[in-house]
Amino acid sequence: xxxxxxxxxxxxxxxxxxxxxxxxxxxxxxxxxxxxxxxxxxxxxxxxxxxxxxxxxxxxxxxxxxxxxxxxxxxxxxxxxxxxxxxxxxxxxxxxxxxxxxxxxxxxxxxxxxxxxxxxxxxxxxxxxxxxxxxxxxxxxxxxxxxxxxxxxxxxxxxxxx
Amino acid sequence: xxxxxxxxxxxxxxxxxxxxxxxxxxxxxxxxxxxxxxxxxxxxxxxxxxxxxxxxxxxxxxxxxxxxxxxxxxxxxxxxxxxxxxxxxxxxxxxxxxxxxxxxxxxxxxxxxxxxxxxxxxxxxxxxxxxxxxxxxxxxxxxxxxxxxxxxxxxxxxxxxxxxxxxxxxxxxxxxxxxxxxxxxxxxxxxxxxxxxxxxxxxxxxxxxxxxxxxxxxxxxxxxxxxxxxxxxxxxxxxxxxxxxxxxxxxxxxxxxxxxxxxxxxxxxxxxxxxxxxxxxxxxxxxxxxxxxxxxxxxxxxxxxxxxxxxxxxxxxxxxxxxxxxxxxxxxxxxxxxxxxxxxxxxxxxxxxxxxxxxxxxxxxxxxxxxxxxxxxxxxxxxxxxxxxxxxxxxxxxxxxxxxxxxxxxxxxxxxxxxxxxxxxxxxxxxxxxxxxxxxxxxxxxxxxxxxxxxx
Numbered sequence: 031x032x033x034x035x036x037x038x039x040x041x042x043x044x045x046x047x048x049x050x051x052x053x054x055x056x057x058x059x060x061x062x063x064x065x066x067x068x069x070x071x072x073x074x075x076x077x078x079x080x081x082x083x084x085x086x087x088x089x090x091x092x093x094x095x096x097x098x099x100x101x102x103x104x105x106x107x108x109x110x111x112x113x114x115x116x117x118x119x120x121x122x123x124x125x126x127x128x129x130x131x132x133x134x135x136x137x138x139x140x141x142x143x144x145x146x147x148x149x150x151x152x153x154x155x156x157x158x159x160x161x162x163x164x165x166x167x168x169x170x171x172x173x174x175x176x177x178x179x180x181x182x183x184x185x186x187x188x189x190x191x192x
Numbered sequence: 193x194x195x196x197x198x199x200x201x202x203x204x205x206x207x208x209x210x211x212x213x214x215x216x217x218x219x220x221x222x223x224x225x226x227x228x229x230x231x232x233x234x235x236x237x238x239x240x241x242x243x244x245x246x247x248x249x250x251x252x253x254x255x256x257x258x259x260x261x262x263x264x265x266x267x268x269x270x271x272x273x274x275x276x277x278x279x280x281x282x283x284x285x286x287x288x289x290x291x292x293x294x295x296x297x298x299x300x301x302x303x304x305x306x307x308x309x310x311x312x313x314x315x316x317x318x319x320x321x322x323x324x325x326x327x328x329x330x331x332x333x334x335x336x337x338x339x340x341x342x343x344x345x346x347x348x349x350x351x352x353x354x355x356x357x358x359x360x361x362x363x364x365x366x367x368x369x370x371x372x373x374x375x376x377x378x379x380x381x382x383x384x385x386x387x388x389x390x391x392x393x394x395x396x397x398x399x400x401x402x403x404x405x406x407x408x409x410x411x412x413x414x415x416x417x418x419x420x421x422x423x424x425x426x427x428x429x430x431x432x433x434x435x436x437x438x439x440x441x442x443x444x445x446x447x448x449x450x451x452x453x454x455x456x457x458x459x460x461x462x463x464x465x466x467x468x469x470x471x472x473x474x475x476x477x478x479x480x481x482x483x484x485x486x487x488x489x490x491x492x493x494x495x496x497x498x499x500x501x502x503x504x505x506x507x508x509x510x511x512x513x514x515x516x517x518x519x520x521x522x523x524x525x526x527x528x529x530x531x532x533x534x535x536x537x538x539x540x541x542x543x544x545x546x547x548x549x550x551x552x553x554x555x556x557x558x559x560x561x562x563x564x565x566x567x568x569x570x571x572x573x574x575x576x577x578x579x580x581x582x583x584x585x586x587x588x589x590x591x592x593x594x595x596x597x598x599x600x601x602x603x604x605x606x607x608x609x610x611x612x613x614x615x616x617x618x619x620x621x622x623x624x625x626x627x628x629x630x631x632x633x634x635x636x637x638x639x640x641x642x643x644x645x646x647x648x
Contacts, residue, residue, distance in 0.1 A: 058220075059218040059220055061228065080319035086329075093225040095218070095225060095228050100265065103267055103269070110230055114225040115225075121330060140273070141272060142273040167225075170229070177230055178248050179248050181248075
């Protein structure tokens with residue numbers, strides 16, 4: 031169910047990079063800058079098998095957060111948001127499943143990816159990928175990105191309160 | 193009064209973080225979810241600490257009783273493309289209340305990536321073991337084999353390194369042209385020669401890959417390029433060793449069958465010995481116990497194999513005998529094909545050294561390597577000139593000199609980018625063109641000579 035506010039959705043739609051934080055084997059937070067995609071309900075991130083430690087961490091503990099913080103990566107938008115949620119790894123076919131799930135959304139933000147995809151023979155492992163499907167559960171939103179002010183906290187229907 | 197704690201991470205790691213305009217601090221909240229928030233920060237390099245402004249509100253307050261990560265991240269958007277200039281720096285530690293609305297983190301670990309320091313392709317290559325481990329575990333989880341894939345055509349191209357066939361086409365066609373200038377040409381035999389030589393070349397490429405992977409040479413090379421570092425199909429798990437050996441045997445079998453057919457058709461024992469020498473040189477390039485490339489003899493082996501052996505073999509198929517003209521014509525081609533290998537070995541030299549491969553760029557200092565390139569390339573062109581003066585080669589083969597300026601480009605490139613594998617890629621491409629263009633221009637010269645020669 032789509033419940034994120036429009037300003038947060040706009041951040042997700044514009045973001046070239048967001049910070050995905052996962053929980054490591056020792057319980058420590060580990061943050062990865064990744065391109066976030068949004069299908070209107072879930073946040074979709076993805077990872078090559080080359081850089082798949084984050085996938086292993088998520089499989090061990092699916093709790094994650096996605097922060098949208100950098101006005102440059104947000105193409106001028108000053109607001110900030112952090113979305114907490116639960117992730118699921120989609121990896122039945124790392125060779126082509128991701129293309130069906132996210133390629134259209136990915137190329138809208140990063141058109142150059144089509145040129146790289148044509149060179150798949152040169153980068154075969156880079157294009158063996160898993161999709162990280164995140165169901166948002168809680169969102170903190172800072173107008174104008176000012177984190178010295180208390181964020182607006184919203185939760186998904188039926189989820190824990192702030 | 194106690195002394196300040198010693199920095200737990202290197203000062204340069206803190207310095208790198210200092211360059212970012214803000215940081216994202218992350219921790220695991222009481223509900224067991226990661227929480228992350230952007231905030232301002234300052235670095236005290238002497239104390240080895242990061243001071244963070246405490247964000248407002250209970251939900252975003254940085255806790256002081258657990259591990260936190262502090263991340264600086266940067267990209268540069270490139271409209272219509274995506275983004276570049278990727279870099280990030282991450283520190284881990286425990287936060288402590290520093291009063292006045294701030295917390296201080298003493299980092300104990302640091303990690304980061306800056307693509308200007310470690311290029312993306314190298315970063316990817318260093319991560320290949322992680323990919324293999326992940327896919328092996330995924331296969332166990334799913335109860336079926338999950339491996340990287342490429343379409344059959346691309347996989348064949350990558351596995352055999354098909355584009356390098358120009359190294360075979362040039363000497364074979366030139367051998368046929370030298371024979372034709374002497375008045376001997378059989379189209380059927382010429383086609384069989386081209387196909388057989390191509391199969392032999394591809395078989396040798398695959399053999400070398402097998403031995404380079406088994407010896408650890410390919411794994412030790414973390415800066416492969418499209419021109420160097422092998423096909424890596426075994427390393428990437430695109431093919432199994434058994435599949436690669438089967439392909440190699442099929443290619444070798446095809447080459448041997450055509451070679452024997454040509455020996456039978458021409459009745460030439462010389463051709464048989466040339467073929468045996470060629471296959472032995474190709475396999476012995478990396479295969480034990482010969483391992484020419486490990487002994488600093490790889491370049492000479494390639495020069496002989498893809499120079500005189502290919503060219504004389506093609507010539508003998510047509511004429512049944514050897515000639516000085518064919519030998520002389522093979523020398524510039526031999527030198528220039530060896531220089532393809534020689535320049536391609538420059539970015540591989542660290543991995544080659546680690547694997548015990550004593551190529552010339554491993555054995556020689558940079559100044560000597562670049563100097564030898566220029567001298568050898570100059571010698572290739574000098575042989576053409578001397579061959580013409582001595583009336584061994586036709587005058588029109590002087591057309592080959594048109595490619596000489598490319599040598600200067602390559603020489604400048606290897607001097608400038610000697611230590612930058614990826615910047616060397618266009619230089620390696622130009623160097624391949626030197627061999628190809630010289631070969632084509634020699635062929636053109638022979639074409640002119642054949643047309644200009646009055647029919648008997």
